[in-house]
Amino acid sequence: GQSLEQPSEVTAVEGAIVQINCTYQTSGFYGLSWYQQHDGGAPTFLSYNALDGLEETGRFSSFLSRSDSYGYLLLQELQMKDSASYFCAVNGGNAGKSTFGDGTTLTVKP
Amino acid sequence: NAGVTQTPKFRVLKTGQSMTLLCAQDMNHEYMYWYRQDPGMGLRLIHYSVGEGTTAKGEVPDGYNVSRLKKQNFLLGLESAAPSQTSVYFCASSYSRSSTDTQYFGPGTRLTVL
Numbered sequence: 001g002q003s004l005e006q007p008s009e010v011t012a013v014e015g016a017i018v019q020i021n022c023t024y025q026t027s028g029f030y031g032l033s034w035y036q037q038h039d040g041g042a043p044t045f046l047s048y049n050a051l052d053g054l055e056e057t058g059r060f061s062s063f064l065s066r067s068d069s070y071g072y073l074l075l076q077e078l079q080m081k082d083s084a085s086y087f088c089a090v091n092g093g094n095a096g097k098s099t100f101g102d103g104t105t106l107t108v109k110p
Numbered sequence: 111n112a113g114v115t116q117t118p119k120f121r122v123l124k125t126g127q128s129m130t131l132l133c134a135q136d137m138n139h140e141y142m143y144w145y146r147q148d149p150g151m152g153l154r155l156i157h158y159s160v161g162e163g164t165t166a167k168g169e170v171p172d173g174y175n176v177s178r179l180k181k182q183n184f185l186l187g188l189e190s191a192a193p194s195q196t197s198v199y200f201c202a203s204s205y206s207r208s209s210t211d212t213q214y215f216g217p218g219t220r221l222t223v224l
Binding site for chain 2: 099
């Protein structure tokens with residue numbers, strides 16, 4: 001089976017940097033994805049890591065360490081619109097299925 | 111492209127009633143998925159399909175059935191709705207399992223079972 005752990009809530013101020021961690025236990029591993037979901041909306045894809053290291057996409061970066069079964073999402077220059085839930089998801093390799101964590105609610109304050 | 115669409119957007123059922131949720135995608139994706147999301151929780155996979163005419167069980171399949179008669183459509187059926195099935199249902203699709211694993215989600219169906 002697969003399980004993921006991420007903090008339930010994170011609060012930060014506008015302009016700051018925040019890191020959302022995700023640890024996982026999985027019987028198979030293809031990669032770690034991150035999704036953003038605004039309240040009442042659909043999840044949207046942010047990033048994907050299949051190999052160790054840092055992937056950067058604008059203000060968002062994602063990191064993976066396969067040996068530590070650990071990854072994180074780094075959000076820089078926080079904006080109010082970044083207030084949302086962020087989910088990590090492990091692709092265990094079986095038909096492209098992903099197992100999602102319970103999500104981290106990020107609140108950005110002025 | 112419309113992407114992934116879902117109908118209906120909202121529905122209220124009484125216990126024991128049946129209904130079908132429709133998901134359609136116009137991106138020629140092979141893989142399609144049905145998830146449910148309960149308050150404060152992540153997405154749990156109900157059923158999925160790796161291609162036209164094929165379906166498979168996910169993490170929480172009980173009480174649901176699916177069909178994928180056409181590549182672009184993935185239907186989720188509730189034969190006898192129960193209050194425990196009150197949830198938000200998301201459909202998603204992806205091109206393959208070996209790429210970046212990007213799943214594209216529909217807007218969701220908010221289902222309440224009384």
